[in-house]
């Protein structure tokens with residue numbers, strides 16, 4: 511293929527927050543090469559699709575997305591398929607569609623500049639998994655929003671029987687302490703007031719501090735909380751088995767650590783949890799949730815659920831509904847089980863009829879939606895700090911996040927990056943309204 515030198519790129523990220531972070535880093539990398547980001551694929555010379563392979567629907571969506579990149583005159587931009595579909599399918603992608611020029615896995619995207627050059631004379635695949643070198647090879651952080659992501663841990667060794675992550679993201683690796691602290695300072699210098707630490711299993715993060723002492727995620731959070739100008743810290747996604755007492759206590763002791771925790775449980779049935787290879791029980795999960803409520807009574811709790819896992823009976827499903835009722839979630843993500851090629855659960859012979867899964871998912875989501883609305887209502891009348899993140903739909907509206915990760919709509923002359931004091935007024939299913947009180951920030955929620 512013979513294309514003029516590439517000037518404009520467009521990146522579309524699908525799936526998890528780690529993909530969003532990777533998308534930002536690829537964007538910084540391409541800008542450091544003199545290219546410019548554009549808002550639409552139609553005006554780009556290079557389109558990067560940063561894909562998700564977690565469920566079949568997400569993976570398949572990519573191929574229709576690629577088809578849409580063909581222009582009316584039959585031409586197309588250079589297309590790089592990145593992310594977990596690229597990792598899982600590798601060269602097969604090129605057999606499935608002629609439109610893709612570059613296939614690059616989540617651990618190899620720092621090679622993009624060389625891959626683009628090579629792609630001028632033929633299709634290229636890079637799904638190497640070198641340790642750490644990706645982060646070392648990336649340029650410095652650039653302008654970021656009020657709330658920024660920072661990947662501290664990648665990969666997973668848990669091998670839940672339904673999940674592709676250990677295969678697409680590789681083994682569990684923690685980034686070194688010093689690099690994380692350096693990146694956090696850079697983000698704050700560029701305007702971030704909140705940092706969300708990311709990892710497939712973020713609470714499995716381990717490392718050594720500058721004095722050589724071994725530390726867990728709670729130690730890292732304590733160190734980051736000392737950074738002037740950094741007002742809020744969050745972390746996601748955690749696994750119940752890595753939820754240490756030290757990390758739980760941190761929620762009661764560190765004001766900058768926001769009163770919110772996303773802790774997926776997947777099912778309330780011990781029989782199903784065992785078949786999922788989750789290595790925790792419904793009871794041990796509830797014990798953790800109760801400890802968190804003890805140390806931080808106003809903590810908002812969130813989770814992930816899978817319904818219709820192979821062999822799930824109505825009784826197992828009822829156990830999940832019971833667990834949800836006991837915890838009381840402020841926010842949750844729920845999915846119908848999707849068999850993924852190469853995972854043990856895909857070969858189990860007791861697959862559930864998709865119609866039954868769909869019906870269970872509806873019942874589960876009705877309960878979770880009700881809990882989210884109830885949570886929003888319970889917060890009405892509370893004073894809270896809100897970090898303003900973006901403009902709202904109406905001209906005078908701004909939208910920010912409460913400490914409990916609710917979207918808060920404010921009508922007041924405030925700017926992105928402001929931390930403002932509000933009284934929460936009206937509750938909707940997905941957001942609350944905030945009555946502006948003051949620009950003054952206060953230390954705790």
Ligand code: SAM
Nearest residue numbers: 672673710747749774814815816845846847848
């Ligand atoms: N590490 C996190 C944990 O242990 O819960 C989750 C990471 S995974 C990227 C995000 C969520 O996708 C999971 O919590 C699970 O609910 C869902 N998920 C993963 N594999 C799935 C599958 N095969 N079918 C349906 N949902 C799935």
Ligand code: SF4
Nearest residue numbers: 666668669670673675
């Ligand atoms: Fe997937 Fe999370 Fe299980 Fe790892 S712990 S295999 S990322 S669901």
